[in-house]
Amino acid sequence: xxxxxxxxxxxxxxxxxxxxxxxxxxxxxxxxxxxxxxxxxxxxxxxxxxxxxxxxxxxxxxxxxxxxxxxxxxxxxxxxxxxxxxxxxxxxxxxxxxxxxxxxxxxxxxxxxxxxxxxxxxxxxxxxxxxxxxxxxxxxxxxxxxxxxxxxxxxxxxxxxxxxxxxxxxxxxxxxxxxxxxxxxxxxxxxxxxxxxxxxxxxxxxxxxxxxxxxxxxxxxxxxxxxxxxxxxxxxxxxxxxxxxxxxxxxxxxxxxxxxxxxxxxxxxxxxxxxxxxxxxxxxxxxxxxxxxxxxxxxxxxxxxxxxxxxxxxxx
Amino acid sequence: xxxxxxxxxxxxxxxxxxxxxxxxxxxxxxxxxxxxxxxxxxxxxxxxxxxxxxxxxxxxxxxxxxxxxxxxxxxxxxxxxxxxxxxxxxxxxxxxxxxxxxxxxxxxxxxxxxxxxxxxxxxxxxxxxxxxxxxxxxxxxxxxxxxxxxxxxxxxxxxxxxxxxxxxxxxxxxxxxxxxxxxxxxxxxxxxxxxxxxxxxxxxxxxxxxxxxxxxxxxxxxxxxxxxxxxxxxxxxxxxxxxxxxxxxxxxxxxxxxxxxxxxxxxxxxxxxxxxxxxxxxxxxxxxxxxxxxxxxxxxxxxxxxxxxxxxxxxxxxxxxxxxxxxxxxxxxxxxxxxxxxxxxxxxxxxxxxxxxxxxxxxxxxxxxxxxxxxxxxxxxxxxxxxxxxxxxxxxxxxxxxxxxxxxxxxxxxxxxxxxxxxxxxxxxxxxxxxxxxxxxxxxxxxxxxxxxxxxxxxxxxxxxxxxxxxxxxxxxxxxxxxxxxxxxxxxxxxxxxxxxxxxxxxxxxxxxxxxxxxxxxxxxxxxxxxxxxxxxxxxxxxxxxxxxxxxxxxxxxxxxxxxxxxxxxxxxxxxxxxxxxxxxxxxxxxxxxxxxxxxxxxxxxxxxxxxxxxx
Numbered sequence: 001x002x003x004x005x006x007x008x009x010x011x012x013x014x015x016x017x018x019x020x021x022x023x024x025x026x027x028x029x030x031x032x033x034x035x036x037x038x039x040x041x042x043x044x045x046x047x048x049x050x051x052x053x054x055x056x057x058x059x060x061x062x063x064x065x066x067x068x069x070x071x072x073x074x075x076x077x078x079x080x081x082x083x084x085x086x087x088x089x090x091x092x093x094x095x096x097x098x099x100x101x102x103x104x105x106x107x108x109x110x111x112x113x114x115x116x117x118x119x120x121x122x123x124x125x126x127x128x129x130x131x132x133x134x135x136x137x138x139x140x141x142x143x144x145x146x147x148x149x150x151x152x153x154x155x156x157x158x159x160x161x162x163x164x165x166x167x168x169x170x171x172x173x174x175x176x177x178x179x180x181x182x183x184x185x186x187x188x189x190x191x192x193x194x195x196x197x198x199x200x201x202x203x204x205x206x207x208x209x210x211x212x213x214x215x216x217x218x219x220x221x222x223x224x225x226x227x228x229x230x231x232x233x234x235x236x237x238x239x240x241x242x243x244x245x246x247x248x249x250x251x252x253x254x255x256x257x258x259x260x261x262x263x264x265x266x267x268x269x270x271x272x273x274x275x276x277x278x279x280x281x282x283x284x285x286x287x288x289x290x291x292x293x294x295x296x297x298x299x300x301x302x303x304x305x306x307x308x309x310x311x312x313x314x315x316x
Numbered sequence: 317x318x319x320x321x322x323x324x325x326x327x328x329x330x331x332x333x334x335x336x337x338x339x340x341x342x343x344x345x346x347x348x349x350x351x352x353x354x355x356x357x358x359x360x361x362x363x364x365x366x367x368x369x370x371x372x373x374x375x376x377x378x379x380x381x382x383x384x385x386x387x388x389x390x391x392x393x394x395x396x397x398x399x400x401x402x403x404x405x406x407x408x409x410x411x412x413x414x415x416x417x418x419x420x421x422x423x424x425x426x427x428x429x430x431x432x433x434x435x436x437x438x439x440x441x442x443x444x445x446x447x448x449x450x451x452x453x454x455x456x457x458x459x460x461x462x463x464x465x466x467x468x469x470x471x472x473x474x475x476x477x478x479x480x481x482x483x484x485x486x487x488x489x490x491x492x493x494x495x496x497x498x499x500x501x502x503x504x505x506x507x508x509x510x511x512x513x514x515x516x517x518x519x520x521x522x523x524x525x526x527x528x529x530x531x532x533x534x535x536x537x538x539x540x541x542x543x544x545x546x547x548x549x550x551x552x553x554x555x556x557x558x559x560x561x562x563x564x565x566x567x568x569x570x571x572x573x574x575x576x577x578x579x580x581x582x583x584x585x586x587x588x589x590x591x592x593x594x595x596x597x598x599x600x601x602x603x604x605x606x607x608x609x610x611x612x613x614x615x616x617x618x619x620x621x622x623x624x625x626x627x628x629x630x631x632x633x634x635x636x637x638x639x640x641x642x643x644x645x646x647x648x649x650x651x652x653x654x655x656x657x658x659x660x661x662x663x664x665x666x667x668x669x670x671x672x673x674x675x676x677x678x679x680x681x682x683x684x685x686x687x688x689x690x691x692x693x694x695x696x697x698x699x700x701x702x703x704x705x706x707x708x709x710x711x712x713x714x715x716x717x718x719x720x721x722x723x724x725x726x727x728x729x730x731x732x733x734x735x736x737x738x739x740x741x742x743x744x745x746x747x748x749x750x751x752x753x754x755x756x757x758x759x760x761x762x763x764x765x766x767x768x769x770x771x772x773x774x775x776x777x778x779x780x781x782x783x784x785x786x787x788x789x790x791x792x793x794x795x796x797x798x799x800x801x802x803x804x805x806x807x808x809x810x811x812x813x814x815x816x817x818x819x820x821x822x823x824x825x826x827x828x829x830x831x832x833x834x835x836x837x838x839x840x841x842x843x844x845x846x847x848x849x850x851x852x853x854x855x856x857x858x859x860x861x862x863x864x865x866x867x868x869x870x871x872x873x874x875x876x877x878x879x880x881x882x883x884x885x886x887x888x889x890x891x892x893x894x895x896x897x898x899x900x901x902x903x904x905x906x907x908x909x910x911x912x913x914x915x916x917x918x919x920x921x922x923x924x925x926x927x928x929x930x931x932x
Contacts, residue, residue: 020420027424031431036499041805042434042442045493049450050427052488053457056481063477067923093923096474100461113462114470145473145481146457147416156908156917 014152021148024054053146060145067094068115070103070138070155076199076285080130080166090140091118104139127163130250132293135159162292165254169316172256172308198281230267232256233307237272238296246296249310254291256313257284270307272299327459327471329361332410332422335456338449339406339426343399345445346436350396353403360407369411376412380405395436402429419460423453438631440800450485454478498809517594519552521562521740521763523709523716523723527700531758532790535594535742537798538602538754540587542747547754548603548775549589551596551741553620553766555655557662557723560705562738565618572614579615579623580607584640590801593630599623600741602639603775610635611808620737634806643772648735656735656768662727663707670731680734680769684776687728691721691778721779722763735768739775750795751802868906868918871925875899902928 017025028050035043073087088110092098101112110121127133141152197206197217211217234253235241241249260267261284268277274290276283336357344351363369369376383404387397406425413419430449433442455472462471472478517535538547554562573579587602599608599615601623608615608623612635616624648656659667673690674683696715703709703716710724722738729736743762746755764777837844873880873889876899880889887903890896902924909917 020417023420023424027427031427034431036497039499039808040434041493041807042438043431044496044498044807045443045446045489045804046427046430046434048489048492048496049446049485051492052485053450053453055488056484059484060473060477060481066919069924093920093927096477097470099458099471099473111463113464116470143461144458145454145461147420147461156905156914158904158908 016150016152018143018147018150020146024148028054054148057146057148061142061149061151063096064098064100064142064144065140065151065153067092067096068098068101068140068153068155069093070140070157072105072135072138072157072159074159074161077164077288078127078161079164080127082166083124083126085122085124087120087122088138089118089120090115092116098142100142100144102141104141106135130163130165130292132289133161133163135161162289164288164292165250167255167258168251170252170255170259170313171316173312173314229306230260230265231304231307232260232267232269233302233304233309234269234271234291234294235301235309236294236297236299237301238298240301241296243296250291250294252310252313252315254288255315256308257287257291270302270304272297272302326465327455328419328462328465329365331452331456331459332361333357334452335423335426335449336403336406338445338452339429340399340403341445341448342430342433342437342442343395345439345441346433347393347396347399350399350403353400356403356407357410360410363411373412376408379408395432398432399429402432416460419456423457423460426453438801438805440797443800443804447486450489451482454481454485493804494807494812494815498807498812517551517596517598517761519564519596519598519740521554521719521723521738523560523703523706523720525701525704528717529699533758534755534794534797535592535758535760536600536756537590537748537794537801538587538744538756539590539752539802540585540602540754542752546743546745547756548762548764548777549600549742549744549756550603550605550739551598551600552622552739554738554740555620556658557727557738559661562723565620565622568616568618568624570614571617571623573612577611578607578609579612582607582609582638584638586636586638588634588636590632590634590798590806592632597625597628599625599635601637603741604640604643605637606640606644607638608635609638632801632805634801643774645771646768646773647771648768653735653768656737657730657733659727659730662731663711666707666710666727667731669710670728673728674732677732680767683732683734684729684767687725687732688776688778690728691724695721695724697721697779718763718779722765722777725765725776725778729765729767736776737766737773739764739766743777748791748795748798750791751798753798755791755794868909868921868925871922871929872899872902872906875925875928899928 028047031043031047031050034040035047069091071089071091073089075084075086078084086105088103088105090098090101090103090112092115095117098115099113101115103110103112105123106125108123108125110123112119112121136158137154137156139152140155141150143150197211197219206217206219232253234249236246257267257269257278259265261278266277266279269275269283269287269290271290271294273294274286276286278284278287333354337354340350340353340357343353363376380401384397384401387400392400402425406422406429409418409422409425413422426449430446458473459471473481536549538549540547552564554564556563571579584606589600589602591600597616601608610633612626614626616626618624670687674686677683677686694713695709697717698715699717701709701714701716701720703712703714703720706720706723706727708714709716709720710728716724719740726736726738740761740763742756742760743764744754744756744760746757746760747753748755762777762779764775764779766773767776768774869886872886876886876890876895877893880886884892886906887896887900890899890903902921905917905921905924908914909921
């Protein structure tokens with residue numbers, strides 16, 4: 001029974017008045033005063049019309065914000081301090097035109113003048129911190145129809161995404177670099193497996209013959225004699241890092257993982273929370289997500305012989 | 317032009333022209349020549365499109381000042397000067413405008429033009445133009461909000477929304493107009509700057525050979541019940557006739573209203589007069605008048621009981637006159653009687669003729685009839701009189717119109733010792749059956765006589781008015797005009813009180829009806845109780861069906877399929893049926909609604925279900 005009589009909360013949308021609205025109200029006050037003072041019914045009529053325009057605009061304003069669907073599409077790879085583009089798609093569920101919509105997403109505004117069925121616009125974003133982000137709501141506001149008021153409504157979208165650590169140009173110190181060159185994939189090794197081509201895959205490994213046969217782009221993974229030798233070790237132990245050093249370490253490891261993956265180097269990633277062999281794009285994303293949300297913990301550090309750690313990496 | 321081409325038009329330009337046209341339309345109602353100002357907004361559009369504005373922005377900003385100074389130098393009428401200034405600033409502003417706030421200033425100028433015209437017109441066309449102004453303002457304001465330059469087809473709202481907006485605005489306008497507090501009786505004297513007299517009522521009654529023409533201009537409308545006889549509306553009474561001319565009294569006293577706003581004695585029947593400006597300060601009254609009610613601080617009265625307004629007026633004004641069907645007794649002393657027997661300057665031949673006509677008649681009525689018969693038998697009615705003066709009319713039996721007949725009658729009555737006076741005013745028989753009122757036109761101006769018999773002033777009309785038929789179209793137009801005057805122009809505190817009383821009466825009636833209805837219910841309470849229980853049961857069942865949270869869940873499940881296992885969630889069910897990708901979003905929204913208790917999501921989920929169902 002509780003739900004039977006539950007009514008939606010009021011006000012359903014927030015309203016704020018614009019400078020134009022304030023000016024219009026002042027003018028209405030003056031016209032109102034003129035009509036009361038003069039008793040001239042023609043001025044009364046103009047006053048009534050001006051007021052009714054003001055009042056009836058609410059109908060259009062409320063209707064304009066109803067039946068709107070907002071979708072945000074983001075790329076799979078988002079790196080800290082690197083520009084990225086989110087695609088905002090706005091559609092009218094009730095199939096009527098929507099006007100003058102402003103979408104506020106992560107503090108940035110995108111303006112749509114008119115939306116008939118669906119309109120898309122991209123927004124450039126730059127994240128300062130790595131981590132797991134969640135956009136629960138976007139604010140949809142509109143000054144339609146006359147710009148006297150701005151009505152704002154929140155739309156639930158519940159989008160989650162990861163901002164990977166910042167990556168930069170790195171160099172592996174001599175101690176570890178000897179094994180790296182041996183682990184680089186080449187097109188000369190033994191056939192290992194076929195994968196679908198994905199964003200970030202090495203384009204040089206596309207097999208045009210197989211792709212033509214199967215329809216989609218496919219890449220060939222080749223097995224090397226030295227495969228399995230390369231291990232990237234990442235610790236998040238507070239015993240070895242201060243919070244400042246930790247961020248630098250993450251940046252180095254992320255840069256290494258980025259470099260290895262994009263150069264086609266196979267490696268094993270070992271950390272207290274994830275132990276994975278990076279042989280495809282999914283593995284790469286898993287590692288980067290792990291690095292995006294990793295925090296310092298009071299645990300014993302992992303030690304792997306011949307494993308590459310942040311100490312073996314330096315920025316160019 | 318095809319409709320598809322129309323949708324490619326630049327909406328801003330189009331609606332600016334329409335908005336300007338309706339704004340200029342207001343001032344053109346006062347001075348029609350101002351309609352030519354529409355050329356300025358059209359020129360502004362051309363200049364805006366040619367991008368001249370970017371180079372000469374400052375020039376456009378001072379353009380209104382230039383227009384103002386130029387017109388000032390030309391010494392044009394003040395109203396035209398202000399109108400031209402506003403329209404030129406509106407046009408110049410449009411050329412340089414880029415932001416919605418700039419265009420908003422144009423809208424404000426349009427409002428100012430409408431206010432400016434309100435001092436100069438009360439035409440019903442003002443009301444029609446006001447509706448057009450409302451519609452054009454809507455489109456213009458909407459169009460100015462867009463940041464990009466879009467084609468008309470993209471910016472125009474849905475037809476249904478437009479019609480609902482206009483309907484709401486229209487109803488709201490009427491509701492506000494009638495409910496906004498009034499502190500006056502809706503009578504505005506108008507402004508001499510825009511003075512436009514509908515017609516001239518001449519208070520100068522001279523007997524000469526000047527012809528008169530039939531002028532069909534309406535000079536007043538009188539609301540009263542329809543009578544069988546012509547309606548006499550008196551304006552001015554005269555007692556002194558000298559050198560071929562009637563003189564009105566110059567002695568006036570101020571009359572103040574009583575606490576209720578009534579002047580003199582407000583007994584008798586009421587007639588409401590809507591009087592057009594006529595360049596006089598005369599108060600016209602339905603005969604036999606007793607009193608007056610109107611929004612006047614005071615009125616003037618002369619020694620012949622003629623009434624005058626406190627100030628000149630330049631618009632249609634409304635007031636009530638009270639009247640009796642028969643004249644009331646008026647006691648005149650000897651000196652007063654002598655005034656109405658005055659024969660100074662009258663040709664002795666006429667005096668002898670008057671005595672001759674009434675010779676042998678003893679009663680005043682017989683004498684009056686004898687004089688009337690004499691005039692009707694010997695004189696011809698004509699709007700192009702041949703009589704050069706009253707002697708010519710009476711003695712030489714030349715033709716004349718009402719003034720000749722009435723003057724001759726008064727003089728001949730006085731020669732027979734019957735006190736008499738001349739009355740000028742209007743007489744009409746033209747009845748508008750649509751809104752139930754008398755129409756009085758300039759051609760209905762009339763002069764008649766009054767004789768003092770048995771202590772009363774009795775009307776005697778030696779020249780009954782000729783009847784002229786008017787066209788049905790003119791009657792139709794006047795019906796609209798009268799509707800406008802009655803319900804808008806003269807709507808005041810009194811009308812508002814009456815309106816609220818009607819509402820209050822309506823509520824009382826509704827209350828009584830409801831009370832009686834409940835009485836009936838009380839008598840049949842068992843049946844009513846059963847029906848109520850049944851209805852409540854149906855209502856609860858329906859609500860439980862549609863409002864319950866399970867209703868939405870059932871709807872979502874029906875979109876997935878009909879073989880859901882009891883132990884799986886909706887999402888799992890969707891996954892099993894390979895519909896997770898399409899329905900995940902709506903299911904998550906449902907979870908938010910159901911478990912996070914975000915009940916405001918209900919309508920959105922429902923809309924999405926509807927959309928998906930239609931796609932299915």
